[in-house]
Amino acid sequence: MSSVNCAPPAEEEDRCWTNKEGLLLNIIVKEEEKEEEVANELDEGEITVTLKEEDDDEERDLINPRKRHDYCGSSGEPQQHHHANRQEEQTIPQPRPTVKKIHRCSDCGKSLLSATDLKIHLRSHTGEKPYGCSQCGMSFSRSQSLKSHLTIHTGEKPYSCSQCGMSFSRSQSLKSHLRIHTGEKPYVCDQCGKRFATSGQLNLHQRTHTGEKPCSCDVCGKNFTRSDQLVVHQRVHTGEKPYSCNQCGKKFTTQSSLKSHLRTHTGEKPCSCDQCGKRFTQSIHLTIHKRTHTGEKAYHCSDCGKHFATSTELIKHQRTHTGEKPYSCDQCGRRFTQLGHLTTHKQTHTGERPYHCSDCGKSFVRSAHLRLHRRTHTGEKPYRCDQCGKTYSDSRVLNNHQKIHTGDPESVE
Numbered sequence: 001m002s003s004v005n006c007a008p009p010a011e012e013e014d015r016c017w018t019n020k021e022g023l024l025l026n027i028i029v030k031e032e033e034k035e036e037e038v039a040n041e042l043d044e045g046e047i048t049v050t051l052k053e054e055d056d057d058e059e060r061d062l063i064n065p066r067k068r069h070d071y072c073g074s075s076g077e078p079q080q081h082h083h084a085n086r087q088e089e090q091t092i093p094q095p096r097p098t099v100k101k102i103h104r105c106s107d108c109g110k111s112l113l114s115a116t117d118l119k120i121h122l123r124s125h126t127g128e129k130p131y132g133c134s135q136c137g138m139s140f141s142r143s144q145s146l147k148s149h150l151t152i153h154t155g156e157k158p159y160s161c162s163q164c165g166m167s168f169s170r171s172q173s174l175k176s177h178l179r180i181h182t183g184e185k186p187y188v189c190d191q192c193g194k195r196f197a198t199s200g201q202l203n204l205h206q207r208t209h210t211g212e213k214p215c216s217c218d219v220c221g222k223n224f225t226r227s228d229q230l231v232v233h234q235r236v237h238t239g240e241k242p243y244s245c246n247q248c249g250k251k252f253t254t255q256s257s258l259k260s261h262l263r264t265h266t267g268e269k270p271c272s273c274d275q276c277g278k279r280f281t282q283s284i285h286l287t288i289h290k291r292t293h294t295g296e297k298a299y300h301c302s303d304c305g306k307h308f309a310t311s312t313e314l315i316k317h318q319r320t321h322t323g324e325k326p327y328s329c330d331q332c333g334r335r336f337t338q339l340g341h342l343t344t345h346k347q348t349h350t351g352e353r354p355y356h357c358s359d360c361g362k363s364f365v366r367s368a369h370l371r372l373h374r375r376t377h378t379g380e381k382p383y384r385c386d387q388c389g390k391t392y393s394d395s396r397v398l399n400n401h402q403k404i405h406t407g408d409p410e411s412v413e
Contacts, residue, residue, distance in 0.1 A: 136242040138231075152242075152255070248354070264355075264367060278382050340366075 102111050103118040107125045112118040120142055123129070129139035131146040135153045140146045148170050151157065157167035159174040163181050168174045176198050179185065185195035187202040191209050196202040204226055207213070213223035215230040219237045224230045232254055235241065241251035243258040247265050252258040260282050263269065269279035271286040275293050280286045288310050291297070297307035299314040303321045308314045316338055319325070325335035327342040331349050336342040344366055347353070353363035355370035359377045364370040372394060375381070381391035383398040387405045392398040 136240070138242070276382065276384075 102113070103115055104111050105118060105121055105125075107122070110121060112121055123141040129141050131140045131143050132138070133140075133146060133149055133153075135150075138149060140149065151169035157169050159168040159171050160166070161168075161174060161177055161181075163178075166177060168177060179197040185197050187196040187199050188194070189196070189202060189205055189209075191206070194205065196205060207225045213225050215224040215227050216222070217224075217230060217233055217237075219234070222233065224233065235253040241253050243252040243255050244250070245252075245258060245261055245265075247262070250261060252261060263281040269281050271280040271283050272278070273280075273286060273289055273293075275290070278289060280289065291309040297309050299308045299311050300306065301308075301314060301317055301321075303318070306317065308317060319337040325337050327336045327339050328334070329336075329342060329345055329349075331346070334345060336345065347365045353365050355364040355367050356362070357364075357370060357373055357377075359374070362373065364373065375393040381393045383392045383395050384390070385392075385398060385401060385405075387402070390401065392401065
């Protein structure tokens, strides 16, 4: 009995496997060429590519196709059935690259994920602000920023704190506010170790180390560390006062100024001195007041050496050396060194006395005069002589009294 040889002829076997290997080799070479093209494009900074990885078993099958027994039938001949060909095509992986474009800024080199992001980013270089508020004229580079700004005019604050009830116009503002209750400060300065509740606060703080002031006024050239400081400053040139008191109609350049002003109507003084109990409408006034207890005078005049408790007092004092009087009355032309003096002077033209005593109805030109007058009703005497303990309602009377102890002949009780 003769044995049957099922193996294909040598040259047919070679042709069978060569054809298969040629097909597979062609696929691999094309994929390698594609990877080289992608690598070249990556070097040029245009795209990033993620290629899908195949299982190890499939890679081994591609590299060594002789292990696959479905290429030839029992007769040794290659199978010509359409079903087998379709199965063969399905087992050959065809990885398709996922392409993500990177859009790079030509000015600073920053990379953005979308053309829209790049377009918005470029406005930080060009200064373009295409979204304008129809109520106050303020412009923004992003539509979302305008949307948030409009809540200032509408008063809408849909986000409320569950712990203190405080409301916010933006969800991000509420998120930052909640850290006041939790004490969380996840952002740390790598130079001094100071911690902050928001990344924005950290970025601004780091400019105190670098001295960076990237926001410049195009009218006078003054530079600022923060864009909101520049916006407020520019109102000096434009005269814009977008915040209005709903009780007396007075207008203000900043929301914080309006908030402080409203306390003159409500009488609220939330800031209290822990040494003498005196209360203030603003925290900055409390900080300045505390220096009367500590004697701190950190600001000194380079011309005469005199020291002052606040930078504002120093600036006002320096005008006595320079003779500068930047505030002018538009009715009579008289000039003043301080804005408050000009405001008070203007009331001599109008006869206005906007500050009224709720006890006796007496009116005053200045809030300081009303505050001093109220002490005649309350009996408050917040100024104490540190040598004899005598108290006074007016700091000027105290200063005059202290001359008795110094031996000044001009002192009068």
